[in-house]
Amino acid sequence: MIPNSVAIVGAAETTELGKIPELSQIGLHADAALNAIADAGLTVRDIDGVATAGHNSTEVAHYLGIVPKWADGTSVGGCSFMVHVRHAVAAIEAGLCETVLITHGESGRNRVGVLGRPVFPSQFDAQFEAPYGVSIPPSRFTIPVMRKMKDDGLTEEQLAMVAVVQREWAAFHPRASFRDPITVDDVLNSKMICWPFRKLMCCLVTDGGGALVLTSAARAKDLRQKPVYIRGAGESAETPVVSQMKDFTSSAAFRMSGKLAFESAGLKHSEVDHLMIYDAFAHLPVYGLEDLGFVGKGEGGAFIAEGNTRPGGKLPLNTNGGGLSYMHSGMYGMYALQESVRQMRGTSPAQVEGARVSVCHGVGGMFAASGTVVMTNDPG
Amino acid sequence: MSTTDRVVPTPTPETRHYWDGAQAGELRLQRCNACGDAYFPPRPFCPECGSRDVKVETASGRGTLYSYIINHLGAPGMKPPFAVAVVALEEGPRMMANILECEQTPEALVLDMPLEVTFEKITDAITLPQFKPAGAPK
Numbered sequence: 186m187i188p189n190s191v192a193i194v195g196a197a198e199t200t201e202l203g204k205i206p207e208l209s210q211i212g213l214h215a216d217a218a219l220n221a222i223a224d225a226g227l228t229v230r231d232i233d234g235v236a237t238a239g240h241n242s243t244e245v246a247h248y249l250g251i252v253p254k255w256a257d258g259t260s261v262g263g264c265s266f267m268v269h270v271r272h273a274v275a276a277i278e279a280g281l282c283e284t285v286l287i288t289h290g291e292s293g294r295n296r297v298g299v300l301g302r303p304v305f306p307s308q309f310d311a312q313f314e315a316p317y318g319v320s321i322p323p324s325r326f327t328i329p330v331m332r333k334m335k336d337d338g339l340t341e342e343q344l345a346m347v348a349v350v351q352r353e354w355a356a357f358h359p360r361a362s363f364r365d366p367i368t369v370d371d372v373l374n375s376k377m378i379c380w381p382f383r384k385l386m387c388c389l390v391t392d393g394g395g396a397l398v399l400t401s402a403a404r405a406k407d408l409r410q411k412p413v414y415i416r417g418a419g420e421s422a423e424t425p426v427v428s429q430m431k432d433f434t435s436s437a438a439f440r441m442s443g444k445l446a447f448e449s450a451g452l453k454h455s456e457v458d459h460l461m462i463y464d465a466f467a468h469l470p471v472y473g474l475e476d477l478g479f480v481g482k483g484e485g486g487a488f489i490a491e492g493n494t495r496p497g498g499k500l501p502l503n504t505n506g507g508g509l510s511y512m513h514s515g516m517y518g519m520y521a522l523q524e525s526v527r528q529m530r531g532t533s534p535a536q537v538e539g540a541r542v543s544v545c546h547g548v549g550g551m552f553a554a555s556g557t558v559v560m561t562n563d564p565g
Numbered sequence: 566m567s568t569t570d571r572v573v574p575t576p577t578p579e580t581r582h583y584w585d586g587a588q589a590g591e592l593r594l595q596r597c598n599a600c601g602d603a604y605f606p607p608r609p610f611c612p613e614c615g616s617r618d619v620k621v622e623t624a625s626g627r628g629t630l631y632s633y634i635i636n637h638l639g640a641p642g643m644k645p646p647f648a649v650a651v652v653a654l655e656e657g658p659r660m661m662a663n664i665l666e667c668e669q670t671p672e673a674l675v676l677d678m679p680l681e682v683t684f685e686k687i688t689d690a691i692t693l694p695q696f697k698p699a700g701a702p703k
């Protein structure tokens with residue numbers, strides 16, 4: 186991909202966030218889509234490419250009245266939207282379409298009109314994991330962490346600090362679900378979910394959606410929003426069954442996706458002003474910091490606990506409060522992208538002064554998949 | 566643990582030998598004749614080198630506790646709290662299991678402790694390979 190050839194020109198979340206019993210899943214997609222298209226100063230007629238996950242892309246296109254030239258239904262969990270951004274850049278560069286809409290909508294809390302997750306016997310999960318009593322993500326995503334604690338010295342207190350620091354960021358955001366300060370003791374004394382994970386180390390379950398509109402950098406110049414350029418991107422996948430991760434202390438998918446993103450962007454880590462790392466659970470920012478190369482192996486927990494990622498720290502991380510405090514519908518990646526866009530536009534309630542480069546890193550299907558987007562407001 | 570509400574695996578043609586083995590009280594792995602790697606979960610080719618020249622063999626049944634959680638949420642047919650573990654097998658591959666005949670506490674479940682395979686019949690057709698502390702009484 187060519188750095189800065191494509192820009193995000195429209196970005197919005199659903200009108201409401203949190204508890205939205207009056208909209209079904211497709212309704213959340215549409216609400217977010219119409220908000221993002223309006224944000225771009227465009228109309229539905231201007232959209233000729235559609236990408237979505239968790240819902241059929243053709244269904245979303247039809248619901249909105251779009252006959253697309255390009256559709257992408259890549260659905261690899263919560264990082265699907267980071268992957269869509271990468272695919273959209275490729276499609277726009279190749280001339281397959283001109284203006285892409287990426288949508289997310291999920292009735293995670295109220296479960297209005299949702300799709301069930303398919304389970305079939307030939308999946309490794311159905312034969313070799315589910316019979317042992319793993320089910321919802323807190324019982325799966327967390328399984329490698331005891332190994333990381335022993336091998337890399339990650340502590341329960343450091344995991345708790347991830348939640349504490351992100352709550353500090355959430356306090357800036359009027360739309361965050363949880364904004365009151367918490368302490369390490371609060372986290373460690375919250376309800377045990379799956380040892381060593383307590384409730385406050387686990388993400389929220391809420392309703393919401395978000396959408397992005399992307400077009401060529403040339404066209405972006407004439408539109409109403411300050412363009413947020415896609416400087417680089419990466420994606421990868423490792424394993425849909427967490428027991429078969431090659432290394433429990435590091436994600437191969439994170440490492441590949443991050444490497445591709447930095448190489449395509451042609452940037453050094455020291456040039457990154459703002460970072461989002463999908464945090465369905467408190468250990469993910471630790472893995473992300475290490476696997477993306479912001480800190481050395483085994484240093485992520487201490488880096489966060491020492492305050493480097495909190496407001497005023499040298500590497501602001503998850504400045505919306507993350508999936509732990511802002512919102513988490515199930516496929517959270519879209520909300521991380523939204524906060525990166527706000528930071529690059531200079532409009533975040535937790536604005537990092539002068540931020541020019543934002544890295545937004547997602548994970549999907551436990552440690553199955555990954556996507557990373559590097560954004561900048563500097564056309565270069 | 567009740568046997569009725571559990572998630573019951575449905576063997577496929579590619580995994581039938583594994584489940585037949587468990588039914589017969591054997592933990593079966595596959596090994597590649599081309600590169601020599603043992604691997605799991607079952608498939609009719611080697612995930613390391615792609616060779617279809619593979620065989621089924623009986624594992625030693627010895628392993629160590631690689632990582633785990635203690636599930637306090639419960640699962641169909643299983644009463645919390647119970648450990649969901651990943652066992653590092655002596656032959657190299659890792660697999661998920663519960664740790665039977667052991668207290669389900671962080672104090673009793675110590676990483677890298679030696680384990681040995683045991684078998685838990687959950688229906689007439691399906692027996693799950695499980696693990697217990699090595700040397701635990703029958």
Ligand SMILES: [Zn+2]
Binds near residue numbers: 598600
């Ligand atoms: Zn081989």
